[in-house]
Amino acid sequence: MHPQTILLYDGSFDGFLSTVFLIYEQKIKHPIIRNKSFPNNQLFTVTHDVITEEHKAKRVWVGFTAKTTSNEQQDFFKAFLSEIKGVENTLLCYLQNIFLRSPSAKNIDFSNKNILKISQVAKMVSREKHRMEAFVRFQLTKDNIYVAIIEPDFNVLPLIMNHFKDRYADQRWLIYDIKRAYGMYYDLTTIDTVQLDFFSKVNSKISSENLAPNEQQFQELWHTYFKNVNIKSRKNTKLHLQHIPRRYWKYLTEKNKI
Numbered sequence: 001m002h003p004q005t006i007l008l009y010d011g012s013f014d015g016f017l018s019t020v021f022l023i024y025e026q027k028i029k030h031p032i033i034r035n036k037s038f039p040n041n042q043l044f045t046v047t048h049d050v051i052t053e054e055h056k057a058k059r060v061w062v063g064f065t066a067k068t069t070s071n072e073q074q075d076f077f078k079a080f081l082s083e084i085k086g087v088e089n090t091l092l093c094y095l096q097n098i099f100l101r102s103p104s105a106k107n108i109d110f111s112n113k114n115i116l117k118i119s120q121v122a123k124m125v126s127r128e129k130h131r132m133e134a135f136v137r138f139q140l141t142k143d144n145i146y147v148a149i150i151e152p153d154f155n156v157l158p159l160i161m162n163h164f165k166d167r168y169a170d171q172r173w174l175i176y177d178i179k180r181a182y183g184m185y186y187d188l189t190t191i192d193t194v195q196l197d198f199f200s201k202v203n204s205k206i207s208s209e210n211l212a213p214n215e216q217q218f219q220e221l222w223h224t225y226f227k228n229v230n231i232k233s234r235k236n237t238k239l240h241l242q243h244i245p246r247r248y249w250k251y252l253t254e255k256n257k258i
Helices: 013-025 054-065 070-081 087-100 113-135 157-167 215-229 237-243 246-251
Strands: 004-009 031-035 045-049 146-150 173-177 182-186 191-194
Touching: 004 013, 013 031, 013 054, 013 070, 013 087, 031 087, 054 070, 054 087, 070 087, 070 113, 070 157, 087 113, 113 157, 157 173, 157 182
Parallel strands: 004 031, 004 045, 146 173
Antiparallel strands: 173 182, 182 191
16 A cells, blocks of 8 residues: 655645645655645655745646636635635646646536536635625724624635725725634735734624724614614515525624624
8 A cells, every 4th residue: 555645735825736836746646635734634644744835836827727717717716715625635636637638628527526526616605705795794993993703614705805995995994704813904005914813713702992982882773773674574584594694693783782
């Protein structure tokens, strides 16, 4: 039995592409790509820590884009952001198939199980993206920054940041993913990735003393308005849950009384 080679990368997209480059460069057989933050419980394996190198990642991506459509490229990135266990190895198999096909072959072959899987996962991530764009609610802090705390199923923050930049171009805002312990901060010019110690799964709410003076009052008014316009005789819980699943209620001011 030949030992499998487990390649551990840092969890970033460039890190994953750097790993793909290494596999081709060193002609590694039977590789398994794994995020180094996940434990390795497999026996009879050889592990190797991969260094993220932007220029190598870029070479892989340029080669990939030369043989794929923009939709395929978007689905590929979305599937990576799903963080589903083993998705890196599905993406690797997909890449290997892509690199073997003719540059003129631009049709998506859904008979290929890896392409089909990536397409299915990408649709799941897209749904989460659209729901986050619809359901995220900001709170104004005393520092005059609009803050939203989220905990999405998938790592959709890179996909939603431009939506909020376009929508709130004249406001400073922070969207923080407590599940992944990082956020995106917009300072009216650029969007930067940030990591903050005071947000966590345990401490996932903004304390009232950190809110702007009128923020709590506005939230209470909105909650009262929503309650008053909600006509009980027309209530359709089943339909409501189809449009707004219960797991998104924690983001909605009207569902959370202060």
